[in-house]
Amino acid sequence: MNKLKIRNRLAKDKALLWVVCLxxxxxxxxxxxxxxxxxxxGYDQLSFSFFTEPTPTAYKAMKAIEAGEPIPGGIANGIxxxxxxxxxxxxxxxxxxxxxxxFLAENSKNRFAQTVxxxxxxxxxxxxxxxxxxxxxxxxxxxxxxxxxAGSVALFIMMLPLIIRSTEETLKILPASLxxxxxxxxxxxxxxxxxxxxxxxxxxxxxxxxxxxxRVIGETAPLMFTALGCSFIRFAIDKPISAVPLLIWExxxxxxxxxxxWGASLFLLLFVLTLNITAKYLAKKWNx
Amino acid sequence: MxxxxxxLEFNKTCVSYTKQTMAVKYVxxxxxxxxxxxxxxxxxxxKSTLLRAVNLxxxxxxxxxxxxxILLNGENILSMEPIDVRRRVGMxxxxxxxxxxxxxxxxxxxxxxxxxxxxSKTEKDETVEHCLKSVALWDEVKDVLNKKGTFLSGGQQxxxxxxxxxxxxxxxxxMDEPTSALDPIATAHIEELMQELQKEVxxxxxxxxxxxxxxxxxxxMFMYLGELVEYGDTATxxxxxxxxxxxxxxxxxxx
Numbered sequence: 001m002n003k004l005k006i007r008n009r010l011a012k013d014k015a016l017l018w019v020v021c022l023x024x025x026x027x028x029x030x031x032x033x034x035x036x037x038x039x040x041x042g043y044d045q046l047s048f049s050f051f052t053e054p055t056p057t058a059y060k061a062m063k064a065i066e067a068g069e070p071i072p073g074g075i076a077n078g079i080x081x082x083x084x085x086x087x088x089x090x091x092x093x094x095x096x097x098x099x100x101x102x103f104l105a106e107n108s109k110n111r112f113a114q115t116v117x118x119x120x121x122x123x124x125x126x127x128x129x130x131x132x133x134x135x136x137x138x139x140x141x142x143x144x145x146x147x148x149x150a151g152s153v154a155l156f157i158m159m160l161p162l163i164i165r166s167t168e169e170t171l172k173i174l175p176a177s178l179x180x181x182x183x184x185x186x187x188x189x190x191x192x193x194x195x196x197x198x199x200x201x202x203x204x205x206x207x208x209x210x211x212x213x214x215r216v217i218g219e220t221a222p223l224m225f226t227a228l229g230c231s232f233i234r235f236a237i238d239k240p241i242s243a244v245p246l247l248i249w250e251x252x253x254x255x256x257x258x259x260x261x262w263g264a265s266l267f268l269l270l271f272v273l274t275l276n277i278t279a280k281y282l283a284k285k286w287n288x
Numbered sequence: 289m290x291x292x293x294x295x296l297e298f299n300k301t302c303v304s305y306t307k308q309t310m311a312v313k314y315v316x317x318x319x320x321x322x323x324x325x326x327x328x329x330x331x332x333x334x335k336s337t338l339l340r341a342v343n344l345x346x347x348x349x350x351x352x353x354x355x356x357x358i359l360l361n362g363e364n365i366l367s368m369e370p371i372d373v374r375r376r377v378g379m380x381x382x383x384x385x386x387x388x389x390x391x392x393x394x395x396x397x398x399x400x401x402x403x404x405x406x407x408s409k410t411e412k413d414e415t416v417e418h419c420l421k422s423v424a425l426w427d428e429v430k431d432v433l434n435k436k437g438t439f440l441s442g443g444q445q446x447x448x449x450x451x452x453x454x455x456x457x458x459x460x461x462x463m464d465e466p467t468s469a470l471d472p473i474a475t476a477h478i479e480e481l482m483q484e485l486q487k488e489v490x491x492x493x494x495x496x497x498x499x500x501x502x503x504x505x506x507x508x509m510f511m512y513l514g515e516l517v518e519y520g521d522t523a524t525x526x527x528x529x530x531x532x533x534x535x536x537x538x539x540x541x542x543x
Contacts, residue, residue, distance in 0.1 A: 109350070177385040181449070184343055185456060186375035187402025195401055199389035 038265050045263030050074035054232045055247060061256040071257070075264045077233045081241040085148050085227065086213060088237070089155035094209055097160050101167025101205075102193055108172075117168070124161035131157050132222030140226055148241040151227030158219060159212045166208020170201040203286025207279045214275035218268060220245040244268050293362075294318035295490050296342065296460055300356035303337050303346060311337045313514040314356070319460075319507075324482055324491045326505035326522065328498065330542060334514040335494045339462050342492065343377040344370040360459065375403065378453030378489075382465045384445035386437030386452070393433040395448055396420060399456040419451040422488070423481055443474025447481065454489070461485070463493040467500065479504050498538060502526055510534045 049072070056064075056073035064071050100116070107113040131154050139150040178200055182192035198205070220243075228240040229250060248264050251257040296319040303312040312334040319325050327335040337346075346352040347370050357364045365373045386395045396416045400407055407415065416433065420426040425447045429440070437448050446466060453461055463482075467475040482491055482504050495501050501508050501522060508522040510531070518525060518534045529535040536542040 175383075175385070177381050177383055178387070180345060180348070181379075181381060181385040181387070182398075182402055183348065183370075184345065184374055184379035184381075185399035185402050185452065186371050187399075188371055191402045191404065195398070196387050196389075200387070202389070 035269070038262060038269050042262030042264075042266030045070075045260065046266065047074075050263055051079065051267075052076050055242070055250075055257070055260070057231070058254055058256045061254075065256065071259050073260075075244060075247050075260070075267065077230060077242040078244040078247040078264065079267075080233050080235065081148065081151075081227065081230065081246075082217060082243045084235065084237065084241065085152040085155055085223075085243060086217060088148070088152035089159055089216070090209070090213060092152075093156050093159040093163055093212070097163025097212075098167050098198070098205060100160075101164045102171060102198065104164065104168045105171035106189065106193070120161045120164050123157070124165065128154075128158060128219050129221040129225075132225035135222065136225040143238070145238075146226060146228035146240040148227060148237040148239070150225075151223050151241065151243065152237075154222035154226050155216045155219065158216045158222070162212035162215060163205075163208055166211065167201070167205050170204030170208065171197055173204075174200055203282055207283040207286070210275050210279040210282070214272045214279070217272060217275075218245050220249055224249070293321070294359075295321040295361060296492070297359040297362075298338070298356070299359060301338065301341060301358055302353075302355040303334070303341055304353045304355075305351060311514050312341070312511075315511075315516040317509060317516060317519045319490060319492060321490055322486055322488075323507065324486050324493060324505045326501035326508045327492065327494045327511060328496075328501050328508055328537070329511035329517075330537065331496075333511040335509075335511050336464050338511070339464055339492060339494050342460070342462055343374050343379050344368075345379075371403075375399075375456055376458055377460045377462060378456060378458035379462045380446070380449050380453055380464065380466045383469050384442055384449050386440070386445050386448050388436065388438045390437060391434045392420075392429050392437050392440070392448060395437040396451050396455050398452055403456075415455055419455045420448075422454060422485065423447040423451040424477070425451060441474070443470050443477055446470060446474070446478060450478075450481070450485075454485070458489060460490045460492060463491060465494050465496060468496060475500070498526075510537065512537070 051074055053072070053074040054077040055075065056071060060073070061071045100120075104113050104117050104120075108117075135150055135154040135157070139153050140146055143150065174197060178196055179192055182196040183189070187195070223243050223246050227243055227246065229246045230240045230242045234241055244264055245268065248261055248268070251261040251264065298315045298317045301312060301315045302310055304310045315338060327339060329335045340346060341354050342358060342365070344365065346354050354366060356366075358366055360373070360376065365377075386392075387398055390398060393412075393416055394401070396419050397407070397412055400415075417426060417430075420429060425444060428444065432439075437445060440448060446469075450461075450466075467478050470478065479500060482493070485491065493505070505522045507520065508525050509516055510518045510525065510529075510533075512533050518529060518531045520530075525534065526538060529538055533542070
């Protein structure tokens with residue numbers, strides 16, 4: 001009598017568990033589908049020269065296709081451009097973002113800090129295409145040309161709120177005793193921040209920086225207005241420059257180069273995944 | 289002993305967290321030089337609040353008000369620069385808080401680093417050795433000075449924190465329940481250490497543990513609901529408390 005009821009309830013419980021697990025597994029499907037698609041289409045394009053040679057001209061690519069050979073060249077111009085612009089953006093965004101995050105964490109009750117914190121959220125939510133067009137007006141127009149500088153300004157603006165936020169959050173979860181112990185020894189707030197709090201928060205801040213980089217590395221829209229693109233390897237910061245996501249877009253638009261899309265996509269995807277996994281691993285290690 | 293000038297004197301000291309309620313109410317007491325004074329009382333009686341007023345920890349929180357006077361060698365610390373006060377008043381917290389990114393060696397010297405004071409290599413070595421010896425930690429850690437402070441046991445960490453405070457040669461050492469997170473053996477070590485240290489420094493300790501107050505302190509304060517109910521010789525207070533509330537607390541009827 002009662003036994004049957006209990007068995008019934010247990011069966012229902014089990015059924016629900018299966019449904020939940022199935023739905024949870026379903027969220028992983030898009031990721032693996034994307035990974036699989038990009039990997040299967042792109043892996044045979046990856047070769048040493050893919051990373052060391054710039055994009056071929058459409059003419060060369062056409063000739064190769066006619067001759068039935070693989071398309072020569074690679075995405076080295078994009079990799080160099082991406083690294084150059086990310087580097088410049090990070091050099092500016094890391095110190096400014098960390099100092100700003102430290103200020104926000106320390107003065108959470110201050111009206112000015114609350115306003116800045118709110119603006120940071122808004123900046124983080126600003127569509128990247130708008131950041132791109134505004135940087136076009138600010139930098140490209142006065143400099144009379146597209147450039148790596150303009151591209152890095154756009155990436156800088158996108159990275160900044162991410163670094164500010166992760167620094168602030170990490171500092172806020174440090175035990176208050178750490179800061180109090182530093183101040184109790186007679187240190188002023190700046191020294192306690194620099195010598196005690198920031199070093200203790202290093203793991204979390206570093207993770208935040210990696211995530212910020214992985215977040216902006218795939219940005220395409222703002223670079224279209226600022227970096228424009230370039231078909232050869234270039235290190236000049238005041239000239240138009242290429243970037244991996246820009247190349248993917250260019251390859252898509254050029255029927256002769258379409259075969260290169262998947263190699264470039266695979267590279268970008270693996271790079272972002274590596275950054276993310278490293279960041280997760282470091283965060284976990286730091287939390288222990 | 290009576291002729292010794294008090295190193296620290298509370299004069300109608302009040303601390304309030306909000307406008308309506310006072311956590312510490314008009315406490316007046318003089319602390320003897322080179323002694324251990326215990327502050328006892330049930331949870332929430334204001335004992336930690338009073339202690340933290342002495343090194344101006346309350347300045348960190350804009351809502352907290354401290355009124356009255358706290359005199360350090362006759363000078364009112366409430367009108368002094370917090371940085372000056374804190375260099376002269378060391379503090380040891382309830383949970384051992386060695387700086388996690390610093391080595392044992394650097395932890396001892398962290399007060400100097402935080403004050404921007406540069407020491408020569410010999411001065412550094414001497415300070416580290418002297419301070420770690422005075423907290424009886426030297427023999428245990430002298431071969432691992434470059435390891436992180438957090439690698440030590442709880443009791444060792446707390447002794448490291450005491451060494452770190454002593455390195456600044458403070459006039460007074462404030463201890464906020466320094467053994468409540470430690471096991472009995474580590475506690476006994478620290479108590480023994482405090483007895484030694486009072487030759488060099490005046491100790492003001494907040495404790496929940498009546499046995500501890502009796503074992504180590506020469507004078508005791510009993511606080512209740514923010515008031516200083518009774519202040520006097522520890523032995524007298526324990527054997528013959530003059531206030532009913534003290535008696536109730538000491539006999540376990542309260543707290």
